[in-house]
Amino acid sequence: MLKPTQYAKLIRILVDDKALPREQGNIAVTGNLPVDALGFTWVTSPFYTGTDPLLIDRDQLGGVADEKLGSPGYASFGGSGVETKSDRHRDDKYELRARRVVVPVVTEPLAGVKITNTGL
Numbered sequence: 001m002l003k004p005t006q007y008a009k010l011i012r013i014l015v016d017d018k019a020l021p022r023e024q025g026n027i028a029v030t031g032n033l034p035v036d037a038l039g040f041t042w043v044t045s046p047f048y049t050g051t052d053p054l055l056i057d058r059d060q061l062g063g064v065a066d067e068k069l070g071s072p073g074y075a076s077f078g079g080s081g082v083e084t085k086s087d088r089h090r091d092d093k094y095e096l097r098a099r100r101v102v103v104p105v106v107t108e109p110l111a112g113v114k115i116t117n118t119g120l
Contacts, residue, residue, distance in 0.1 A: 001043055001044070001045060001054040002044050002048070002053050002054075002120070003046075003050075003051075006044075007042065007044035010120060011035065014035070014037050014038075019038055020035070020037055041058075052115055052116050053115045054112055054113070054114055055113050055115055057108075060108045060111035061106060061107070061111040061112055062104065062105045062106040062107040062108065063104075063105055063107075064103065064105060065102065065103055065105045066081035066101065066102055067101045068101075069083075071083075073085045074099075080100075081101075083098070083100070084096065085097045085098075
């Protein structure tokens with residue numbers, strides 16, 4: 001996990017070192033994310049606030065779980081986690097709302113480490 005500026009620097013390094021394909025698969029040409037290079041999947045997020053890159057085993061770290069907020073008027077059906085609400089207005093119109101509230105769940109905290117002194 002890298003900040004966007006660190007990710008841009010990393011892509012430049014991978015392109016300069018010819019670690020990425022030259023044509024269709026090159027991230028610098030296509031803009032496709034994420035990038036698989038050197039046996040790792042490289043990702044970025046504007047929501048990552050740390051300064052050091054993270055190395056994460058995404059299969060072991062955890063996932064997301066549905067959260068029931070219990071708001072009045074919302075109902076859910078089945079196991080999708082989607083809650084819906086229907087409001088009828090005086091002018092005979094309906095306003096429909098749908099949401100899915102999820103929270104991160106860390107099941108194995110040691111599945112992620114911070115990498116320091118990278119120069120990125």
